[in-house]
Amino acid sequence: MIQRTDYSAGSTIVYVVDDDDSIRAALAMLFRSVGQRVELFASTQEFLDFERPDVPSCLILDVRLKGQSGLALQEQIIAADVELPIIFITAHGDIAMSVKAMKNGAFDFLAKPFRDQDMLDAIQSALLRNEAMRKSHSRTADILRRYQTLTPREQEVMKYVVCGLLNKQIAAEMGLSEITVKIHRGQAMRKMEARSLPELVLSANALGLHPREE
Incomplete structure (x- = not known):
């Protein structure tokens, strides 16, 4: 060599x-x-x-x-x-x-x-x-690393959040209480190091994330 x-x-x-x-x-x-x-x-x-x-x-x-x-x-x-x-x-x-x-x-x-x-x-x-x-x-690899620290439920909530659903709408979709969705949403924002919804959306776009189809 x-x-x-x-x-x-x-x-x-x-x-x-x-x-x-x-x-x-x-x-x-x-x-x-x-x-x-x-x-x-x-x-x-x-x-x-x-x-x-x-x-x-x-x-x-x-x-x-x-x-x-x-x-x-x-x-x-x-x-x-x-x-x-x-x-x-x-x-x-x-x-x-x-x-x-x-x-x-x-x-x-x-x-x-x-x-x-x-x-x-x-x-x-x-x-x-x-x-x-x-x-x-x-940057994409770093975003993926953060996303993988989310629990499966936090990941699911995040997918609905970036599509513009309100907490009560997400709660209805997932069969959860609104307060539980709010907690998962906050955890997802923190772990993804997103200071705003637009930042979270950009991260989701980088990963090609879409809401789960029922």
Whole structure:
């Protein structure tokens, strides 16, 4: 396995997979000139064997490689449910390749030779997207963690609350007293760390919660 570099919190990484030594060297020089960390790979297998740190990142990927193609690696990344923005580069690109790559979710597609500034702009946008995605997933995971601390009855009350039902309506739906619903509602608000009904609704939306259908 390729040796892992230690990265501090807040760092970002650009991965480059290209079997052309000169292209890898040029991209490494370009990215490092602006203070960007970069990891270089001559094949898709080298990239797959690398233990990637859990930091915002993106992948510069040549379409045509010796052995496995860049498009095949993209399909593996998708199948593994890895959210990694991919910027394809190629000297032999055609419309069919670019269409397939973009349909599969490629972030960008640059033809060689490309302008340095175009590449720098592309990786900046890709890294920002990956960072935003990571933050969104982290928030959702935190909301789910809070939701799982609710009792089943508190969860059920919460689902009715976020749909706008009043305590007396929820009580009728669940066959409980209004005071009991009020207690469960208060507990759900506290455990979900929601200071208002709109905050509770936002949390429920993030989890895709809907009222139980009778």
